[in-house]
Amino acid sequence: xxxxxxxxxxxxxxxxxxxxxxxxxxxxxxxxxxxxxxxxxxxxxxxxxxxxxxxxxxxxxxxxxxxxxxxxxxxxxxxxxxxxxxxxxxxxxxxxxxxxxxxxxxxxxxxxxxxxxxxxxxxxxxxxxxxxxxxxxxxxxxxxxxxxxxxxxxxxxxxxxxxxxxxxxxxxxxxxxxxxxxxxxxxxxxxxxxxxxxxxxxxxxxxxxxxxxxxxxxx
Numbered sequence: 001x002x003x004x005x006x007x008x009x010x011x012x013x014x015x016x017x018x019x020x021x022x023x024x025x026x027x028x029x030x031x032x033x034x035x036x037x038x039x040x041x042x043x044x045x046x047x048x049x050x051x052x053x054x055x056x057x058x059x060x061x062x063x064x065x066x067x068x069x070x071x072x073x074x075x076x077x078x079x080x081x082x083x084x085x086x087x088x089x090x091x092x093x094x095x096x097x098x099x100x101x102x103x104x105x106x107x108x109x110x111x112x113x114x115x116x117x118x119x120x121x122x123x124x125x126x127x128x129x130x131x132x133x134x135x136x137x138x139x140x141x142x143x144x145x146x147x148x149x150x151x152x153x154x155x156x157x158x159x160x161x162x163x164x165x166x167x168x169x170x171x172x173x174x175x176x177x178x179x180x181x182x183x184x185x186x187x188x189x190x191x192x193x194x195x196x197x198x199x200x201x202x203x204x205x206x207x208x209x210x211x212x213x214x215x216x217x218x219x
Contacts, residue, residue, distance in 0.1 A: 059089060066098065075102050086118075093123035100132050104139075112136045125156040131163045134170070143174045161191040178210045 055063075066081035079102050086095035100116035103109075113136050119129040134149035147170055153163040168184030171177045185206065189199050 055089070055092065059085070059092075063094070066095075070098065070102065075106060078102055091122065093119040093126050093129065096122065097126055097129040097132070100129060100136070104132055104136050107139075109136055109140050113140075120152075124152070127153040127156040127160050127163065130156065131160070131166065134163070134166055138166075138170060138174065143170060146170055147175065159191050161188050161193070164188040164191060172206065178206060178213060182206055182210065 062081065062085055066078050066085060069075075069081060070078040079099060082095045082099045082102070085092070086099065089095065096115045096119035100112045100119060103112035103115055113133070116129050116133040116136060119126055120133065123129070130149050130153035134146040134153065137143070137146035137149055147167065150163050150167040150170065153160055154167070157163075164184050165188040168181050168188060171181035171184060182203070185199065185203055189196070189203075192199075
């Protein structure tokens, strides 16, 4: 794989972060300062596994067109383009990853899960797909499955800040393990590209709750 292409992939992965505002059922109310799950807004370009050849220039161009539609909010066009790419290049994980992202954002959780599973079957180290799988499971109320998915993302990329933040939120608001939540928030703070101005508030709120609960919180 070319150095330019690797740099292109890294730039896309870390370009933006968007807070997710969609509501979902939770076993306990969130404290006023609690963060929403974090998602990388950029999509992953087509990266071959070790056994595959470098994607052709035509595939890269098709992928760039699909990403452009995705970033422009033209979800249905992006879904159509990524679906064609997936059918024509079934060995690539990235089209399925982006289909999963798009379905997740539309609240089509069953389709998101299917697409992300297809991605991870092709590349178990696709940490973006694993992170979105965790978000999909969390939105479906499958909190232990979400934890395992975030763990998979971090096993593939231990310094992936988004997964640390989402795992912190999961422990904090859904699994009730405030001690582990604190550890993940702190790791997120160390890894985030820019200092999150809300992080200090989250940590203060969490530490105050830990004093009264002993590090756990019941739903």
